[in-house]
Amino acid sequence: MNKPQKGCNLEKCFLCSNTVPEWRETINLHKQNLKFKKGEVIFSEGQQVTGIYFVYSGTAKVHKKWGDDKELIIRFAADGTILGHRGLGSKMVYGVSATAIEPLVVCFVDIKFFEASLKTNSDLSYKLMVLFAEELDVSERKMRDLAHMPVKGRVAQALLSLEEQFGEDAAGYINLTLSRHDLAAFAASTYETVFRVIMDLIKENIVIVTGKQIRINDRQKLAGLTTGV
Structure with a gap:
C-alpha cells in the first residue's frame, strides 16, 4: 500500500457528492489517498474501526467469513463507493472484510472526521441511512436465495x-x-x-x-x- 496523490470525483464520491461545497475543503485537509495492489486487504473482519474508505478507482470485494474456511462475498465496491461503514455502532469493529480484486485507489478519512461530517451534513447522514436500508434488503434477499x-x-x-x-x-x-x-x-x-x-x-x-x-x-x-x- 502506498499514498498516491489523487483528486476527488465530486460526482461519484459518496462523501464529496453528499456534503455542502464549503465542507469539501475540510475533506481535502483530512483525507489520505491510499493505493492497494490486487489481493491486498484493505481492512479485516473483527478489526477496530479506524476510519472510512471511498473507492476512487478499481474494484474491491466486501466479504465475510462463512464456516471455517469459506467466504461469502456480499457485494463489490467500485468507483465512488463507501467502504467500512458497517463498522459504525457501539462496538466499532469492522463486521466484514474488504480486499482489492484489481489495483485500487481509495480515499481514507479517520472515524472522528467522518462522524463530524455526518453531524455537519444532513444529506450525507440521510444518504447513509438509505444505503444501510438498501444493503439490509439485499442481505435479506441473499439469505432467502441461499435457503430456497x-x-x-x-x-x-x-x-x-x-x-x-x-x-x-x-x-x-x-x-x-x-x-x-x-x-x-x-x-x-x-x-x-x-x-x-x-x-x-x-x-x-x-x-x-x-x-x-x-x-x-x-x-x-x-x-x-x-x-x-
Missing part, C-alpha cells in the same frame, strides 16, 4: 447482478474479470459446483466464456433460472 434457490439459479443471479453493476465491455463481456473462486463466493457456493454450472450454461448456449471473461448470450433464459421459469 438452487445453485444454478444463484449463479445466474450473480452473473446478472455483475452485468447490471459493471456493464459490458466492447466485446459484450461482463466488464469485470472475476476468478471462479470469487464467483463461487458471490453465489454462496463452492468452486467445483460453480465450475459445473458454468459448463452447463456454456453447453446450453446461455453464456460464452473466454478465459475468466463471461458474456451473457441469452439473458432471458439466464433470468428464467432465477425464477424457476
Whole structure:
C-alpha cells in the first residue's frame, strides 16, 4: 500500500457528492489517498474501526467469513463507493472484510472526521441511512436465495447482478474479470459446483466464456433460472 496523490470525483464520491461545497475543503485537509495492489486487504473482519474508505478507482470485494474456511462475498465496491461503514455502532469493529480484486485507489478519512461530517451534513447522514436500508434488503434477499434457490439459479443471479453493476465491455463481456473462486463466493457456493454450472450454461448456449471473461448470450433464459421459469 502506498499514498498516491489523487483528486476527488465530486460526482461519484459518496462523501464529496453528499456534503455542502464549503465542507469539501475540510475533506481535502483530512483525507489520505491510499493505493492497494490486487489481493491486498484493505481492512479485516473483527478489526477496530479506524476510519472510512471511498473507492476512487478499481474494484474491491466486501466479504465475510462463512464456516471455517469459506467466504461469502456480499457485494463489490467500485468507483465512488463507501467502504467500512458497517463498522459504525457501539462496538466499532469492522463486521466484514474488504480486499482489492484489481489495483485500487481509495480515499481514507479517520472515524472522528467522518462522524463530524455526518453531524455537519444532513444529506450525507440521510444518504447513509438509505444505503444501510438498501444493503439490509439485499442481505435479506441473499439469505432467502441461499435457503430456497438452487445453485444454478444463484449463479445466474450473480452473473446478472455483475452485468447490471459493471456493464459490458466492447466485446459484450461482463466488464469485470472475476476468478471462479470469487464467483463461487458471490453465489454462496463452492468452486467445483460453480465450475459445473458454468459448463452447463456454456453447453446450453446461455453464456460464452473466454478465459475468466463471461458474456451473457441469452439473458432471458439466464433470468428464467432465477425464477424457476
